[in-house]
Structure formats: C-alpha cells, structure tokens
Amino acid sequence: MSTPNSNLTPELAEIQVEMEQHALNYGLDFFPTIFELIDAEQLNAIAARGGFPVRYPHWRFGMEYEQLSKSYNYGLSKIYELVINNDPCYAYLMRSNGLVDQKLVMAHVYGHCDFFKNNYWFSKTNRKMMDEMANHGTRIRRHMDEVGVDEVEEFIDACQSLDDLIDIHSPFIKRRADRDPYGFEGGAKEEPEQQERRFPAKGYMDSFINPKRQPNEEPEGEEPAPARRVPEHPEQDVMLFLLEHAPLQKWQADVLAILRDEAYYFAPQGQTKIMNEGWASYWHSTIMTREGLTAGDVVNYCDHHSGTLASSPTRLNPYKVGIELFRDIEDRWNRGAFGKDYDECDDYQTRRKWDKQLGLGREKIFEVRKVHNDLTFIDEFLTLDFVREHKLFQFGYNENTEYYEIESRAFPKVKQQLLNSLTNMGRPRIVVEDGNYRNRGELFLRHHYTGVELDMKYANDTLVNLERLWSRPVHIETVLEDRQAVLSFDGSEHDIDWGDDADEIAELEVPH
C-alpha cells in the first residue's frame, strides 16, 4: 500500500510507515490513510464540523467550536485525533501531541479505518463524503445568496430538529420501489401510469423532458381511486416523507435532502460507537504493547491509554466496554468457551478453567467486527460473567429525589437497559402514520412507546419545527402518565388531546 502524501514530519512519516506495517501484519484491511498534522485551533474547527473541513455554514458549528476551543484553552479537554470515514481515510493529528501519543493515535486510527471499510453497517455510506460535504456547502451557500441567510438558516434549524427521524435500517432493506426525490410534484396518484413513459432525466431537467401530462391525455374526472393511505405503511423515514409530500419550495427540498443525506451518513457511526472505539482501542493496545513501545514510552503510553478508558458512574465509556468485550470474545473463542456444552455448564471453576485450545479468538473478533452493530454486539456477547466482572449496573430516575439512582445489578436488567438505550440509537421510534389526518391534510405521527415518556418541552418545540415544514397542523400520538395522548400544534397553539374522542383513535389503530 502506498503512503499518500501528507504533511507529516519525516520522523512521524517514518512512524506511520512502521505502524501501517504492523497493522497490515495483523490482518487489518483499510483504505489508504492520509494523516494531516494540524494545530489545535484547526483541529477544533474541524471537529466542530463533525470532522469535515468544509461544510455548509451554520451557527451550530460555531457553537461547537466555541466550546471545543474554550475547553481546550482552559485545559479541560483535548482531542487527540479525528478520523473520517472516507476513501481515502483522512485522519487529523494534533501537532502539539507527544511522539508516543502520535504513535498510539496512528495505531488507533488504523483500527478505525479497518472498521469503516469492513463493518457491514458502513457499507452503504458514501465514501466520497469529503467532497459531498463540500458540495452541500456550496449548494446551501447558493441558496443563501438567493433567498437570504436568515431564511435558509431558519429552515436548516427546523430540519435539524427532525434529522434523527430517519429509518436507520432503510439502506439495507428495500421497503418499496425507489422514487426520484425531486420528482415528487407529480403526486402519488399518477405515478403508476407515468412510470413507463418516463425518459431518464436528471432531477432538474425532469419537468422539461417529461411533461406532467401527456398531450393526448385528457384530464379524467375524479376517478374512484381506492381510498389510499398516505403513507401506505407507517413510514419511519419522516424526513423522506416530508421530502416527498410536504409543500416545499425547490431550495427547501434541496436543504432537506442535504440534511437527510448527512444524517444517513452519520447514522452508522452512532450505531457502532462501542464497537468502533472498542476495535480501535483493541488495536492500539495490541500494536503498541507488542510492537510499538520502547521502554521510554511506557509511562506516557499508560497515561494516555488509561485516560481514554477511564469510566464514570453515569456514562458507560464506549472505549472501555468495547475493548473489554472484544478481549472477552477473543479469550472465550480461544478457549472454546462457547456453545451448548459451555452454556449448560454451571460449575464456576470448570467454566473458568474451560480450555479446548481452539485458538479461534482472533478469527472470531474479525468476524464480529464485520457483521455486528452495537445493538447486536451487546445482545450476542454481553454475558453474566462480564457484567459481574466489570461491575455494570442499571440506573433509573427516581421521581421523589429527582436523581438518577442505581436500581439493579441483576444481569437481565442491565442487559435489557443497555439494549434499550442502543435501540434506534437511543432515540424514540417515531413513524408517520397518516399524511392526510382527518382528511384535512394534517400530519399524524406516532411514537412507539416503550416505557419512557417523551420530553414534553422538546416535543412541543419539535412540533413547531415540523409544522413549519408541513404547513398544516401536526400531531404526535404518545403516552403520558400512562395514558394515551396526542400532542398537536396548529401553527399558533399547542394542544394535548387525552383521547376523548375515542373513535378517531380507534380508527387509526389499523394493524399493519
């Protein structure tokens, strides 16, 4: 593999070659990786933009930057590295870091790059995202020039408020035929007839090449269209639904499409935080302790390594859990401590000393990093022994004390809680139920209640943004205080309906 050009110092370039060779020897497989040495200010600026040097202009990045640079200046936090899922992979190193830190970080980066390239959840992401992001920036800047900064920015804010309402599994499951995101003006009704007569066209030329109505076609009267639901099935990709059905101007649709693309790009990183960090940490520790360390490096290495893996009572450190789980899996598969015999054995000593000398550990973890995401990773490999050994506990909110308190150390509870918090990336699952609610063009969403209520203040504010896009009243059905409730916003007032008109809700509960 060639080492692409970068601005590393000769000394660091040498280390890179060395680290890359170690990584290759261990069987890691990654895109060409470009390291850039930049100073803290630039690193903070890039980190503020989610890792990309060029993106659309927005105050949120300014806010992130403000926080990163302040807390860096006060010595509160420090970013060691940033890796971008892209082909080639870009990794940024902070110039002021010590040599051992850089060495460790490079090993860590190769772990990430391998993960990006091989983990299945990343397989549908755009590998030219660096360019794509820059293009998004240009497009949004152009819209700002045309319609005004405030207006575009306001619209971006509204879209950002909804950008977690996507269907994270949709890149892998074809739920329905693809539709051209720009051809939505035609409406759903004409689509079946039109599809055959369409000429292939780019989005912006489409309305010229494919006129909406064929010349010889007379507008028919109201055909007795079957009462079709829009959407036909509950749609989890709320952003897509809005893109297709909300009355948006061209620039608005473009902005929404951009934000949706970026949300989908970032989604796999949210889904594999534990695995990704665990995998990278596993490799930096393996490479450094077996190959990379000199006697003089040990103390600095340990300092950095333990800092990264420090745990806190309220926040499970993904680095820590990830690396320990990978090590646990490796150890178990090396010993053959899995399968029916092992699971059924309930003698602690026998289990502990279980060793069939299979040596399958390495092979297994490579397979795991290929097919799993955090949710399935935890589901499959979090064991009772692991939870005990690492003192995991489950905590919950105590209404009386207004504190989060430790509730249980029981394995099933800990695991269930962890799985819950990873499901749908820890966000409430919300679907579009009806785009023509009460036959008045109102939007009806449903929150799939799983025991945790929505934050009311946030929900109401989000509805305001949703209404901005939809231009008609919007509703969301959820559960509050164990009762079904529909939150609504009609453009000027918020309303909660506790389900007095039971008919209407019953009607909506058509099983799908």
Place this chain on the structure above:
Amino acid sequence: MSLKIERDQRRFKQIVRGKVRENLKKYVSHGEMIGRKNKDLVSIPLPQLDVPRFRFGDNGNGGVGQGDGEEGTPVGKGGQQRPGGVGEAGSDPGDGHLMEVDMTLEELADILGDELELPNIEPKGNASITQEKAKYNSIRSTGPESLRHKKRTYLKALKRHISTGSYEPSEPTVTPIRGDQQYRSWNTIDKPEVNAAVIYMMDVSGSMTDEQKQVVRTAAFWIDTWLARQYGGIETRYIIHDAVAKEVDEHTFYHTRESGGTRISSAYKVCAALLENELPPSEWNLYCFQFSDGDNWGEDNERAFGTLKEKILPHVNLYCYGQVESPYGSGEYIGHLQGRFGDKYDTLITAEMEDRDAIYDAIKVFLGTGK
C-alpha cells in the same frame, strides 16, 4: 484546507447576544455550574443553544453505568445534565476523542477573571495585622523522628558511602548512620493577615420568585469564587428581609419566602449592626451585595439612604446593588439610589439583572473596579 469557522462562530455569538434570530434566544442555556459537591469540581458555563428534537424525558428513563455502589446510590441529577447511556454518545458525529480534566474552584476563578477581564483586587489599607506562622522550609541534623526527611537522609548516606568507597554498585545497600539523619525544620515568619467578608442581603418579599433567587444564587456563587480566590478565603454572612430583616444561614437565605412588604432600611440596619459588632471595618475588607426587585415602600427610601450613607458606605470596599427583574416588573429603587448618590461615592455600584444572561455583565460591573 479552507477553514472559515469564524463565520459560524460570529453568527453563533450574534444569536446568543440576541442580535439576530431573536426567537432562538429562548433556547440559550448556560451550562450551569453550581456543582460544588464533588470535591469542588465544577463545570464552566458556556452558552449553548439546543436544537429541539423528540427525545426521552426523565420519567422512566435510565441507563447503564459502571463502578461501585449499592442499589439506591444516586449517580446523577435529573433534569438538564442527563446521564446518558451509551446511546447518548452516538449523537456526536465524527470520531472525536475527548478527555476531561477536573477543575478546582481556584482555576475556575482564574478563568472567570480572564473571561470578564476582572482586575486583581488591592486590599484596602495597609495590612496592619500580622500573624506569626511556622513555615517548614529548612533542614537540621537533629529533630523528632516524625519529621525525618527520608530523601535527604538517603542522599547523605549515599554520598558518605561513595566518598568512603564502601559503595558496591553490584549490591547497592545504603545504610544511614546517626550523622546522616536529616530533619525538617521550621522558621517563623510574619505574615500579613488580610481578612475579607462578604455580606449578602436579599429581599425575600412575595414579589421575588424562585427564578430571581436562582439568579441571585448564581451571582453569589461567582462573587464568592472570585473573592475567595483573591483573598484566599472569605467570611460570608447572609441577611434576608421583607419588612423586617434578620441574619440567617446560607440555606435559609436561599430558601425563605415571605409574603410581606419590602422595607430595605431594615436590612441596612442589620448590616450596620454587623459591621459595628462583628466585622469592624478597620480589620476587614468588606463587601456588601444587595439583591432586590427594587420595589421598596416609598416612605422607607429616605431612612434607607440615611443608614447607607452614615453607617455603611464609608466603611466598605464595595457596596453593590443588583436589581433583578421580577414578573411584576422592576422597581424604582435603583433609580432613586443612583439619583441620590450618583457618582459621589465610588464604593457604590449598581447593576440591573434582567435574567441569567445578565449575571456575567453584572459581575463584571461589580468586581471590575478592582477594590
């Protein structure tokens, strides 16, 4: 590589200051800091603008943590600082790699000073009171065993071994003898003693709501932090008043709510008595902070100003009046105060605090004089 983060940063600052996009301003939250519990660790306040999303509330929420603790051990507070399961971590795009460092109140005070460009305080008067203090800064060859300086003793023994040639590099045993022993010792030094006291006065009449008290509390926290840093420790006293005043402890100060009217002169009287009896101005650097919504009974103003002028203003380093805005509007006391004393007393400072964001400006006004 093009880096135009400045544009975004400027835009953000404009929004925070309410210059553009005023509808957003209501979302601006300052990362709150009052978290003195954990060994004086605090987080610093940076303005934040939250994007509203559908998200889980506290009710029924929970997560998984790691570490020791019985069932029922609290791990975090509800409300704003939500402890996240790992799911939370997923919201950060990119692969940032952040490390957190603890921060002490002293460091925090320095940051506050930098941020608000506060001048260092010059204690008033000459530090006339001196105190003898023992400082362990020298070495003797005799002393109690508890003060033995092991490192120096070892070094001395090592030197002796080497100089006498009895040191074996292959078997480096060093045995100190009587003459090698080294002990820590002290010198007495005269240290000027600087005393500082802060007296807080707050109006607890019916018109002051919890929101106003929170503003006062935050302001008081920062004032304490800064003055404690400057003087190396301070004494704090609290006075509450409605139509009558009394001295109370800190907890009562922040949690009392009365329904009576407002007579500011009553608080001044208690304050003046305090200065006379317990905190003689000749020995103390005195700081008075008064917070009120400014709705004083009209006929009380004259009496209040009298006490203030005679008994308080001449003796204190600073007298600061902060007027918070209550739901019932802001009173006129601040206007009267300025009208009456104007620029005649440079120890008197007034500031209006409409909301939380004004706290930092107010502190800057209060402490910006360097007194």
